[in-house]
Amino acid sequence: MIETGLPILLPFVLIIALLFSRSAVYSKWIGILGGSLNMVVAIYLFSQLRQHDVLVMQMGGWAAPYGITLAVDYLSALMLLVTALIVLVIAIYASRFIGDKPGYSKFHIFFFSLIMGVNGAFITGDVFNFYVWLEVILLSSFVLITMGAKIEQLEGGIKYMTLNLIASLLFLAGIGLLYGKTGTLNMAHLARILNFDQQSILMNTSAMMFFVALGIKAAVFPLFFWLPASYHTPNITVTSLFAGLLTKVGVYALIRFFTLFFVQDVDFWHNLLLIMAGLTMVIGGMAATIYFETRRILSYHIISQIGYMIMGLGIYTPLAIAGAIFFMIHNIIAKINAFLVMGIVSKIKGTFYLKNIGGLYKERPFIAILFIIPAFALAGIPPLSGFFGKFILIKAGIEDKHYIVTAVAVLTSLLTLYSMIKIWNEAFLKKQPEATHLPPKVKLGISEVLPSVLLALASILLGLLAAPFFELTLSAANQLMDSDVYIEAVLKRIE
Amino acid sequence: MNSIILQLAAKYLKILFLLFALIALIRGHNYPGGGFIGGLLAALYIVYDSLAFTSQQIEKKLRIHPEQYIGAGLLCALLSFIPGIYSGSSLMKGVWLSLDIPVIGVTKLGTPLLFDIGVFLTVMGVTLLFLFTLSTKR
Numbered sequence A: 001m002i003e004t005g006l007p008i009l010l011p012f013v014l015i016i017a018l019l020f021s022r023s024a025v026y027s028k029w030i031g032i033l034g035g036s037l038n039m040v041v042a043i044y045l046f047s048q049l050r051q052h053d054v055l056v057m058q059m060g061g062w063a064a065p066y067g068i069t070l071a072v073d074y075l076s077a078l079m080l081l082v083t084a085l086i087v088l089v090i091a092i093y094a095s096r097f098i099g100d101k102p103g104y105s106k107f108h109i110f111f112f113s114l115i116m117g118v119n120g121a122f123i124t125g126d127v128f129n130f131y132v133w134l135e136v137i138l139l140s141s142f143v144l145i146t147m148g149a150k151i152e153q154l155e156g157g158i159k160y161m162t163l164n165l166i167a168s169l170l171f172l173a174g175i176g177l178l179y180g181k182t183g184t185l186n187m188a189h190l191a192r193i194l195n196f197d198q199q200s201i202l203m204n205t206s207a208m209m210f211f212v213a214l215g216i217k218a219a220v221f222p223l224f225f226w227l228p229a230s231y232h233t234p235n236i237t238v239t240s241l242f243a244g245l246l247t248k249v250g251v252y253a254l255i256r257f258f259t260l261f262f263v264q265d266v267d268f269w270h271n272l273l274l275i276m277a278g279l280t281m282v283i284g285g286m287a288a289t290i291y292f293e294t295r296r297i298l299s300y301h302i303i304s305q306i307g308y309m310i311m312g313l314g315i316y317t318p319l320a321i322a323g324a325i326f327f328m329i330h331n332i333i334a335k336i337n338a339f340l341v342m343g344i345v346s347k348i349k350g351t352f353y354l355k356n357i358g359g360l361y362k363e364r365p366f367i368a369i370l371f372i373i374p375a376f377a378l379a380g381i382p383p384l385s386g387f388f389g390k391f392i393l394i395k396a397g398i399e400d401k402h403y404i405v406t407a408v409a410v411l412t413s414l415l416t417l418y419s420m421i422k423i424w425n426e427a428f429l430k431k432q433p434e435a436t437h438l439p440p441k442v443k444l445g446i447s448e449v450l451p452s453v454l455l456a457l458a459s460i461l462l463g464l465l466a467a468p469f470f471e472l473t474l475s476a477a478n479q480l481m482d483s484d485v486y487i488e489a490v491l492k493r494i495e
Numbered sequence B: 001m002n003s004i005i006l007q008l009a010a011k012y013l014k015i016l017f018l019l020f021a022l023i024a025l026i027r028g029h030n031y032p033g034g035g036f037i038g039g040l041l042a043a044l045y046i047v048y049d050s051l052a053f054t055s056q057q058i059e060k061k062l063r064i065h066p067e068q069y070i071g072a073g074l075l076c077a078l079l080s081f082i083p084g085i086y087s088g089s090s091l092m093k094g095v096w097l098s099l100d101i102p103v104i105g106v107t108k109l110g111t112p113l114l115f116d117i118g119v120f121l122t123v124m125g126v127t128l129l130f131l132f133t134l135s136t137k138r
Helices: A002-020 A024-048 A074-097 A107-123 A127-146 A151-182 A187-194 A200-218 A226-230 A236-260 A266-289 A294-315 A318-349 A365-379 A385-399 A403-429 A446-464 A466-481 A484-491 B004-027 B035-052 B055-061 B066-087 B111-134
Strands: A055-058 A069-072 B096-101 B105-110
Touching: A002 A024, A002 A055, A002 A069, A002 A107, A002 B066, A024 A074, A024 A107, A069 A074, A069 A107, A069 A187, A069 A484, A074 A107, A074 A236, A074 A318, A074 A446, A074 A466, A107 A127, A107 A236, A127 A151, A127 A236, A151 A187, A151 A200, A151 A226, A187 A236, A187 A484, A200 A236, A200 A266, A226 A294, A236 A266, A236 A294, A236 A318, A236 A466, A266 A294, A266 A403, A294 A318, A294 A385, A294 A403, A318 A365, A318 A385, A318 A446, A318 A466, A365 A385, A365 A403, A365 A446, A385 A403, A385 A446, A385 A466, A446 A466, B004 B035, B004 B111, B035 B055, B035 B111, B055 B111, B066 B111, B105 B111
Parallel strands: none
Antiparallel strands: A055 A069, B096 B105
């Protein structure tokens, strides 16, 4: 299936087009057009999954263990779909928040190279190729984070780069060990070799390398320090984009690797995952309570919510994995929306500090509604998407008798709710503090509000259509738990 | 530096760099060399000029902006994927064309060469972009 390569090829074509166009007006429209095309590609690939279990393409026509495989199963297709939604939304949002600001003229080029990396990471079927996409993501995100060249951006960018390079190093070392032991890096081939291997103790060294590396990428406790150090520095468009996609690549890889080929020592690994998940949830949630800068609060929440996804992987039943996928998709949408609304708020009030913001509910009730939807979705209030994500995870936890981590998950929801109420009280309900310097009154255009409205609708729809959507995530989870289908699809010889 | 000897020498000697870059590019398929090395050497073609003159002067004289070199390089790489789609079921599949050119003999031209030209142009563009950015005072 040649179409399988489209999620990588399309951003590549867009980058070329952007390199030749010299005007900011064109890049804005190329961005929006590219976002829409990417959406079409993602929907098309998803619709193809009705006929095939797994879409497979062998790059360069070299059959599976020798060449690089691209494979799209339900998990990949769902991730591509939600990424496409984010790309479209951020492209619209960027047209006003990036626009033609000086220093941001190359934004769209690196935006699409980041998307190329993210899409590539979601569809590749080869561990080394996955590493390459991680590097593509890392390089473009480093440029995006320092774009604008303020001192604190450079500081945040260097912390981000350093810790992520350590992750890359460990990941590469893990790849080396894995290759030395098995002689292959194709994921399906690895699964076939390792699943018949009794010497799992030898695998644990490379599994631990992967675990730590991907743990840094996914920002789990105690490896998350790069995230709060850097996410509050760049332009809000960039922060929103990162908040949604970067850590989720790490979570996606953890789910993929620890269901496909690191399954020899389930007791050890999945207990470790559960412990990490519990700590990540609590510590992220608690750290968020002490801050009064909206981007920092929301950054710590990213960490806290990574914990839920890892918890789903740690419980390791089809229901729990379906819950983790459901939660991940809900979280990408709601989290980005929360950041986008905070961008709008900062545009109105000129600051991200809650102490200097107030009275928004009276001034702009519409923005207040836009905030309350992602906030309640994140906190898990029915009928929004977050409730169902948490509900599935908690149900899976109780069914499989993991009472402690389930209790932690429930209690962390209260912490999330507390932080959201804090933002609500400070920014929207309390009176505008006097003696603060307000920017002149801004008129909000459609390109500022539309992204947020779209994502809010997505959050509501995900809640209202939770049952059919849960069926989808469950079939993704079943495909992951029963890896034979994936392995067969990749390893069959091409005709 | 303002040396008339260097300036005059640069005018003629720089062509050698370009020639050597092309040789490195083409022989790279069977021997050491290739698009990356070739691209670096081709960048020297312009860097050598900027030693004799100033890099600002050279940047003004360039008809093609380094970014467009990068764009052209990526475009070449993209074009090299396409023949594979028609010949088989896969992207990036190598497709070879046998040509009987007088004097040189039977020459095999293929998509890997096109891809390598893409690498060549991209590396050249990136190197020049580094040069011009680093030599600009802000």
